[in-house]
Amino acid sequence: MNNSGVLANASSIYSCVVSVWETWTVTTTSLLVLTVLAALTYFWITKYWPSSFERMRDDTCPVPLPPGNMGYPFIGETLEFIRKGSEFFASRLSRYGPVYKTHLLGTPMVRVVGGVHVKPVLLGEHVSVRSSWPASVRRLMGPRALLCQHGDGHRVTRRVVSSLFTPTVLATFVPKIQMVMDRHVDGWCRRSEEEGEILGYPACQEMSLTLTQEVTLGVSTDSTEMEPMRRAMKVFLANTFSMPIAVPGSGLWKGLRARQRILQEVRKKLESSQPRGDADFLSQTELMQQCPEFQGRHDLIEDNSLEIVFAAYATTSGVFCNTLLCLGRNPEVLRKVEAELEREGLLDDPSVALTYDVIGRLEYVHNVNREVMRMFPPAGAGFRKVIKTLNIGGCQIPKDWTVAYSIRETQQTSDCFPEPDRFYPDRWVDLDSEEMKEKIRFQYIPFGAGARKCVGRRLAMLYQAVFLVEVVRRCRFHLKNPAPVINHIPIVKPADDLPVTFRRRGTANHSSKSC
């Protein structure tokens, strides 16, 4: 080998060594960086993130934070919650007990279950907790709505809004409610006779929407003129829970535009209608106009009307649908309802007008409704911001955390309701004594309790009772799937939307399997 050959070889060995060295250095550096990052992430997830909540502890409170898992940084346990829905809460309850912590939707949260634990939350309003709703709900309802008010503002507004739900006022709503429900139930029968089965849940949603338009806003729904407003209401209601960003195209932006569209109609109505103290029927918006505290305050009337629409729509749609489900799969209960209606002379002639007094006498119907809401409470939980550290069940819930009082699991695990998965309206006969009523006060809470208890609960129960009577005496129905999977979030309802066939009572055509 000559000199130049040796040099060439040496140079290629050298470049090979350099390249191996560089590759090794780069690989080692990358590996080192990755290892350090992995170690830091591991440390962050397992040590720093959980201990950052320990540092939020209130040292003046002698008890520890509740057991539970705070999940991953920032997202907490949100992904698992989205994947599992209500099963997420059931599994946490069995793993950690009735007071546990978690981290959902960007906030540390403690969920409390059981009468003894939900009571301090429900009674602590304005003192240790305050009601808390997502920003999108607050923007869409407006600052004067009851759910956005706190302290004295809430007390005053609530007094006025409560006056829309007294038995005297509700009695004036009955003919309107009956008229709306008859129209819808007849429509379901007609459609079902033509098309076969129809989906129960969307049908119930349509009925709830008409009720809020007619009873709350006083807008007639029997002409096509009001179609744009109905569409706006659907957009408004579909976007109540959205990201709190109002840029063109976003959910909140669509919701805010829909709000303006609905309010145009409400304003027209408020400006045109003179207070008519002697009228047989006044909508809730017109009634607000007559309250001295709300007179001339269109902002108060508008925000609270929209809030009532929001509060009534999804909850009652779910209740109507679940009432169909419970009756459809419990024929013995349906027979007892029929027997009660027959005793009251309501079964044979569906044109007999209902009155508030007659509805008040239907004890079995009332028990069926209570049982539907025990098994399928439309709201699974209520949320509060802690303003003064709470000590519940031997655990502390620090200031600024969110506490969720569970409605669903509280009712499901209460020892006042043995065999909780059995639909058994007669259980309510034994629960009607004053002593039992006191005992279940914080264990049966479909409408919450305390200062924020559902202000519309009497109207909700009236809707439910009129619906039960009208659907039973007007038609026979058959569920395609009597044992559907139940979705609990965002609203409790059958996952398949409850396909049902309806037939008018008295038509020969109904299926032999009809209940």
Ligand code: HEM
């Ligand atoms: C079956 C149907 C209904 C159920 C299960 C239900 C349930 C509830 C619950 C659990 C709360 C308390 C929320 C909390 O503690 O934060 C509540 C509040 C409220 N509900 Fe209902 N609701 C129903 C129907 C209605 C109806 C029909 C209206 C009005 C027409 C209404 C109006 C309201 C209002 C305005 C509030 C807020 C009260 C306040 O913040 O002081 N609800 N509802």
